[in-house]
Amino acid sequence: MPYLSFFQRTLSACCCSAFILLFSLSNAQNVSAQNPQYIPYSFADIAEKIRPAVVNINTVQTIGAIIEQIPQANSNDGRPPSREKNPIHQFKRRSLGSGVIIGKEGYIITNNHVIEASDEIRVKLSDDQEFQAKIIGKDVKTDIALIKIAPTAQELPVAVLGDSNALRVGEWVIAVGNPYGLSQTVTAGIISAKGRVMGNPYDDFIQTDASINPGNSGGPLVNINGEVIGINTAIFGQVDQNRFAQGIGFAIPINIVREVVDDLQQYGRVKRGWVGIVIQEITPEIVASFNLPNTKGALVTGIVPDGPADKAGIVRGDVILRFNDVDIAHSIDLPRIAADYEPGATSSLLINRDGEEMLIPLTLGEFPEPETPTFPFEELPVQ
Structure with missing residues (x-):
């Protein structure tokens, strides 16, 4: 075997190392080109792209307190004292939130x-301009x-909207608010x-460990x-004790x-098909x-x-197995599937009643709007 000088051996080793390094970099570039979900060196470019479309939202709600005033019992005409209700104080409740511009016409999510329940909504843009907003x-x-x-x-x-169906667990995201x-x-x-x-049949939340706090509500995840x-929209914790989970x-x-x-x-509201039943999971x-x-x-x-x-x-005790041509695997599937249809649409339910399967035609109604809103930031069971 020919003798190689230190210089030749060093040069040979360097060439091999360079080849391996270049090969590795080439492969890494190919992987990145095929799959863009690499670890970014910096989030600055992403932040600069989305921040102009993110707004601050300030709301004001006027609340009046009412007290009952009871006059003295020694009235001149001998009648019993009457109760009078008088407003004694009004105060303004202010709250903060976020939003994202989705239309050049001024539409904000x-x-x-x-x-x-707000009486006034003020929107502040990233350049500090402020506007009155309407719902x-x-x-x-x-x-x-x-x-x-x-x-x-x-x-x-205007923000660019992506495809949440294409998300994978482990992907990088940023929250702005x-x-x-x-x-x-x-x-x-x-x-x-x-x-x-989180307790609602229409829930289908993305969970993230990007820091989200009160005031982030309405801001984008990017x-x-x-x-x-x-x-x-929400963080996990106990509101009454002001304790919130981290991450x-x-x-x-x-x-x-x-x-x-x-x-x-x-329409100013969401039209959802409605069956009009109370259901539970089959154990x-x-x-x-x-x-x-x-x-x-x-x-x-x-x-x-x-x-x-x-x-x-x-009737009570029926087991709904299929809605139109979609099998019901879990009870939560039924309201979700029905909601995708227009109110008034004719559907068919395959049910099991006392061990016998039968098809029942049904005309969907419109889901009634709840009288009171449901708020996040509550301690709720998460599945």
Whole structure:
């Protein structure tokens, strides 16, 4: 074997190292080109892209207190004292939130609980311009609201909406908002989980460990391409004790938001198909009691009087197995599937009644708006 000098051996080793390094870099570049979800060196470019479209929202609600005044009992005419109700004080309750501009006409997405019951809504842009906003529509079920500011002479920056269905657990995201009034705050984290349910059949939350705090509500959750993939809405904790979990925040997927906003722009509310029943999950105990083959389906435990199910002949104890051509794997599937249909649509339910399967035609009603809003930032069971 020929003798290699120190220089030759060193040169040979360097060439090999260079080849390996270049090969590794080439492979890394190929991986990055095929899959853009690499670890970014900096989030600055992403933040600069989205921040102009993020707004601060300040709301004011006027609240009046009423007290009963009881006069002295020694009235001259001998009548018993009367009770009088007089307003004694009014005060203004202020709240903070965030929003994201989605239309050059001034349309802004935020959370319903940010603007609910407010008398005045003020929007502050990233360049410190302030505008009065009006409510276009709101949806309590998904906690989404659409508001609008008057167009300005300049063109408003508009956020790019992404595809939340394409999200994968572990992807990098950033949250932008107005936590505790600290405007244009950017935090980073990852997608921790998808499809979280917090007690509402319409829940399908994205969970993230990007820091989300009160005031972030209504702000965007953004992927590394600068696209909005969710609207931040809740953190996990106990409101009454002012204790909130760290690194457990929730956002509404943008694909759900898109559908809601379309209805809000047209009708000011979301039109959802409604069956008019109370249902529960089928447990192994129910399977044994009702002699069912498995836990699939939704058990009917209540009927809304004169509702669609009542008119169709559905009764308590029925097990709904299929809605049109979609199997019901879990009870939560039924209201979600029905909500995708227009009120008035004719549907068919495959049910199990006393061990016998039958098809029942049903005309969907419109889901009634709840009288009171549901607010996040509560201690709720998460699935």
